[in-house]
Structure formats: structure tokens, C-alpha cells
Amino acid sequence: MENNFIYQIAKDLKSYHSKVLRVENSDGFLKRKDIIAALKNFGIDVVCGSNLELRIQYELRNEEEYCVLISDDNNGFLPDIIANSSALIWSLEHYFNFLHVPSIKDLDSKLLNKLFKQEVFVPLNKADTIKLIEKLRSESLIENEDEQENQLVEIIKETLADTPINWNTIARDIAELIKRTIKKGTLNKYAELITEVNESFQVELEVNYKHIKNSSAVKKPKIVSKVLDHLAFNYIKDKIALIVVDGLAYWQYVLLKEKLDVEAAEQTIYSWIPSITQLSRQAIFRGSNPLVEYKQAPANERKMWENYWISKGIPKHQITYFHSESLEENNLNYSKIAVVYKELDDKMHSSDDYKDLYDLTMNWIEKTSLFNDIELLIKNNFKVFLTTDHGNIEAKSWRSLVGKEKLGTNKSGSRSERHIEYTDTWLKDELFNNNPELINFVVSEENALYFKNNLSFSNKDTLVTHGGAHVLEVLIPFIEIKNNEE
Structure with missing residues (x-):
């Protein structure tokens, strides 16, 4: 890892005592879009712009991440920022002091990483630096998997x-x-x-989940129930399209984004827990905490979507909802559009393991109308956001419920084999009394039970499902898809 150039930069920036850094960077390397995106993956936000823009970003920063404010004068900030930050002068020369920096500052990160790994013991002039670059280019630039x-x-x-x-x-x-x-x-x-x-x-989750459910949505939504509040606060006057891909795990989004020919701002949010559709997707469209007695149905989602925006002053005729259907140019005369894609969740529930789901996901990516729909929405000047209601997990068998254990377990109607909800508390208590080992890996809330590890109420060796509190079910993508002209 010490030879990974971008990681080393991130590690060095994180070594300062403050999470806000005022940085002078005369060679402009940290202002490159690809470097900004790469550092973002390591929890570092690099911000460029006028003093006013830097001030705004400082106020809106995500305090969980490092904020790097790039300026020509790292002392040219107001006293409150100076008091809560560290100042430094950053240059590529710190990492390539034996090379001709003007010749390397515009190289792509893969080639820079190759250079970073080279042991150079004597200073190289411009000509020799270029020779070294060409030598590395002639070799394979693809790192070993x-x-x-x-x-x-x-x-x-x-x-x-x-x-x-x-x-x-x-x-x-x-x-x-x-x-x-x-x-x-x-x-x-x-x-x-x-x-x-x-x-x-x-x-x-034990420490912070309750706080996350009550968090502010102004800067970003931290949980699905805050998505609509975030959109309403920041984009109420804009045309908004919210795309919800049912059951999209973060690794599936990584596959999907390889085909997305757009710039995307990526955030991570929490599904509702337990991560069942009728709670987590309900939370998205209700724009608040879900109701236990809710019945999952497209018609109910449409009604919640409409009611939320009507409560914000948007006329009903400007609001619409689509479920598992392709968009068309002539049906976009709205200002608030929701689109739900259901197919991927169906493929997930039919998979025995992640290999099955990988193949089915790639097949879905080839056939889905999602990419054409996004292109159409951007063409019609919508601000497009993509998220999901929950991820998924390749679960293993604890065992199936048997006999009296199954009585009263269909209350929620969930398809999940990681979550059950009894009609009566005594039925749940009896299951625990007869299976005391469950206490170590099951969460009990009122009459509901759900797994927090990778087990399931199934006899299958492996299956792909959701409904528990595993990190792969709960941490999901929230994506703002940028118009390349913005």
C-alpha cells in the first residue's frame, strides 16, 4: 500500500490534526478533476473556487470527511476558519523530488503510480524524465489483479x-x-x-442509528427516510427525477456505473432497518419514518409521492410516478417524477449465490431501459437522483422455522428469509426460549426478529436475500447524476 500514490497523498493529508486543511498548491495538481474524485474515495473533499465558494463549502462540509480548501493564500481566510484548520503548502515535488515535475503533473494516475514506485536516486532533467515516462508507457500499465x-x-x-x-x-x-x-x-x-x-x-448501529434516523437532510440524506427532505430543501424549484432501483447492492451499482456515461456524485446512505421493502421503500416515498401497518403496492407509493410534494406546494398535475415501465419523450411534462425499477430485486430473490446474481445483474444491465431513461431525463433538464431501498447479502442457513415456530409469522408479508414478524409477542418469546443461541445474532424489536450477521431462516446452503441489518444490506448508494454541461 505504501506504493499507491493517491493513497499516500490521502494518508499524508489525514496526518494533520485538523479535518480542515488550507492548502496552497502552485502546480495545480490537486485541482485536477480526476485527482479530486480519487481523493474523495479516501474520504477527502478537495474544494476549489473563490473565497465565497470556499466559505460556502466549509459551512456545508461533511464533518465525517476531511475538507481541503485550495487557495493562492492559505492565510487569506476569516479567523474562524483559520482557528479550526491547518495550513500547508503542497507540491508534487514532495513525492517526485528527483524528477522534472512540469513533465509529470498532467500524467494519468496509473502512470504516476508507476513513477512513484520507481527508485530514482539521482536527479533527472526534463529529457531524462520524459525517457523514463516513455519506458513505463511501453510496459504494461495494468496492475496485477x-x-x-x-x-x-x-x-x-x-x-x-x-x-x-x-x-x-x-x-x-x-x-x-x-x-x-x-x-x-x-x-x-x-x-x-x-x-x-x-x-x-x-x-x-448500536451507537448512532437512532441519531441517523433523526439527522438533518440539508447537506445530504443519511437515511432513506430523509431523501425527499433533501431534494425538497435543495431543489424544490427544479425539475426532479428520483430513480429507485429495488434491491441494488452497492457492488451492483459499481457494475452499473461502468456503463453510465455521465458524471455522478456518490454518497452512501442507510436503508431502513430491518431492510425489508415495505419499510425501507415506504420510507423513501413517505419522506419520513415508515408505518408498520403499511401494505406494499405501487399505487400506495404513488399516493405517498404525490402527497409529499403536494404538502410542499407542488400542484398534483406536476407530479407523477412510474413503476417498471420505460419513459417516453411525451410523458415527461412534470416537475417531480419518480421511477421504480423492480426487475433487479426479482433476479436477486431467484439467485442461489452472488455468482448467480452477478450474471443476472450483467444481463439486466444489458437489457434495462435505465440508461436510456436517464439520458431522456437529462435531455429534458431534470436533476436526476438514483438510489435503492436496500442492498442484499449472500446468506447461509441457520435453519427453517418448523411446526409451531411458523405460526403467526406472515404479518409483514415480507419475502425475506432474514426477517420475521410475529402476530403475538409470546410466539417470538417461545422461539427465543427454545433457541437461546439466537440472542447472539438476531435483533428483536417488538414482535419482529431480523439477523445482523449472514444467517437466514432457511435450509438452503446459500441464498441471496435481504431484510436484516448486515452492512451489505444497509449501506446503499445515493447518486446525483450530473448533466455533463453543468
Whole structure:
């Protein structure tokens, strides 16, 4: 990991005592869009612009991440920012002091990483630096797959050791690792790491989940129930399209975004817990905490979507909802549109393992109207947001419920085999009394039970489902899709 150039930059920036850094960068390297995006993956927000723009971003910063304010004068800030930040002068020369920096500052990050790994013991002039660059270009620039996996593992472990843990970084990197290893058939190699991540996440839920449910949505929604409040606060006067892909795990989004020919601002939010559709997707469209007695149906989602925007002063004729249907140019004469894609969740429930779901996801990506719909929405000047109601998990068998254990368990109507809800408390208590080991890996809330590890109420060796509190079910993507002209 010490040879990963971008990671080393991130590590060095994080070594300062403050999470706000005032940085002078005369060579302009940190202002590059690709470098800003790369550092974002390590929990560092790099902000460029006028003093006013820097001030606004400072006020709106995500306090869980590092904020780097780029300016020509790192002392040219108001006293409150100076008091709560550290100042530094940053240059590529700190990392390539033996090379001709003007010749390398515009190279892509893969080639810079190759240069960073080179042992250069004598200063090179411009001509010799260019010769070294051409030599590296002539070699393979694609890193070994195992090396990339090892780097992801190290990043995840180091992030997991941070206080507080940056779950945005964890979610993105564990998703990338899962995507790569499903394809290679080596996912089981990282089962212990995923378990370690989930165990830390369960501690996070115990400490912070109640606060997250009551968090402000102004800067970003932290949970599905706050998505509409975030859109209403920031974009009430704009044309908004909210796309909800049912059951889209973060690793599936990583596959999907490879085909998205747009710029996307990525955030991580929480599904509702337990992560069943009638609670978590209800929370999205209700725009608040879900109701237990709610019955899942497209007609009910449409009504909640309409009611929310009507309560914000939007006329009903400007609001619409689509469910599992392609958009058309002539049906976009609205200002608030919701679109639900159901097919991927159906494929998930028909999968025996993540390999099955990977193949079915790739097939769905090839056939879905999603990409054409996004293009059409952007063409019609909508601000487009994409999210999901929950992720999914390759679960293993605890065992199926038998005999009296199944009595009264169909109250919620959930298809999940990781969540059950009894009609009566005594039925749930009896299950616990007869199976005391459940107390270690099941959460009990009122009459509901759901798993927090990777087990299921099933006799199948493996199955793909959702409904519990596992990190892979709960941490989900919230994406703002940018118009390339913005």
C-alpha cells in the first residue's frame, strides 16, 4: 500500500490534526478533476473556487470527511476558519523530488503510480524524465489483479481502524472488492474481512442509528427516510427525477456505473432497518419514518409521492410516478417524477449465490431501459437522483422455522428469509426460549426478529436475500447524476 500514490497523498493529508486543511498548491495538481474524485474515495473533499465558494463549502462540509480548501493564500481566510484548520503548502515535488515535475503533473494516475514506485536516486532533467515516462508507457500499465485486491483490503483495514470510521469509504471499497472477486470466483477468500467489517458496523448501529434516523437532510440524506427532505430543501424549484432501483447492492451499482456515461456524485446512505421493502421503500416515498401497518403496492407509493410534494406546494398535475415501465419523450411534462425499477430485486430473490446474481445483474444491465431513461431525463433538464431501498447479502442457513415456530409469522408479508414478524409477542418469546443461541445474532424489536450477521431462516446452503441489518444490506448508494454541461 505504501506504493499507491493517491493513497499516500490521502494518508499524508489525514496526518494533520485538523479535518480542515488550507492548502496552497502552485502546480495545480490537486485541482485536477480526476485527482479530486480519487481523493474523495479516501474520504477527502478537495474544494476549489473563490473565497465565497470556499466559505460556502466549509459551512456545508461533511464533518465525517476531511475538507481541503485550495487557495493562492492559505492565510487569506476569516479567523474562524483559520482557528479550526491547518495550513500547508503542497507540491508534487514532495513525492517526485528527483524528477522534472512540469513533465509529470498532467500524467494519468496509473502512470504516476508507476513513477512513484520507481527508485530514482539521482536527479533527472526534463529529457531524462520524459525517457523514463516513455519506458513505463511501453510496459504494461495494468496492475496485477491480486495487487489491486491487496490494496483494497489494506485500505478497508486501515479505514476500519480509524476513529471515527468513514463508512462511505468502507461501502465503496468493499463493493469494489466484492465486484472483482465475484467475477474471479474468489469472494470466499474475503469472508472473514466482510465479517470483521460487519461486526464493526453493528457497533456503529448500536451507537448512532437512532441519531441517523433523526439527522438533518440539508447537506445530504443519511437515511432513506430523509431523501425527499433533501431534494425538497435543495431543489424544490427544479425539475426532479428520483430513480429507485429495488434491491441494488452497492457492488451492483459499481457494475452499473461502468456503463453510465455521465458524471455522478456518490454518497452512501442507510436503508431502513430491518431492510425489508415495505419499510425501507415506504420510507423513501413517505419522506419520513415508515408505518408498520403499511401494505406494499405501487399505487400506495404513488399516493405517498404525490402527497409529499403536494404538502410542499407542488400542484398534483406536476407530479407523477412510474413503476417498471420505460419513459417516453411525451410523458415527461412534470416537475417531480419518480421511477421504480423492480426487475433487479426479482433476479436477486431467484439467485442461489452472488455468482448467480452477478450474471443476472450483467444481463439486466444489458437489457434495462435505465440508461436510456436517464439520458431522456437529462435531455429534458431534470436533476436526476438514483438510489435503492436496500442492498442484499449472500446468506447461509441457520435453519427453517418448523411446526409451531411458523405460526403467526406472515404479518409483514415480507419475502425475506432474514426477517420475521410475529402476530403475538409470546410466539417470538417461545422461539427465543427454545433457541437461546439466537440472542447472539438476531435483533428483536417488538414482535419482529431480523439477523445482523449472514444467517437466514432457511435450509438452503446459500441464498441471496435481504431484510436484516448486515452492512451489505444497509449501506446503499445515493447518486446525483450530473448533466455533463453543468
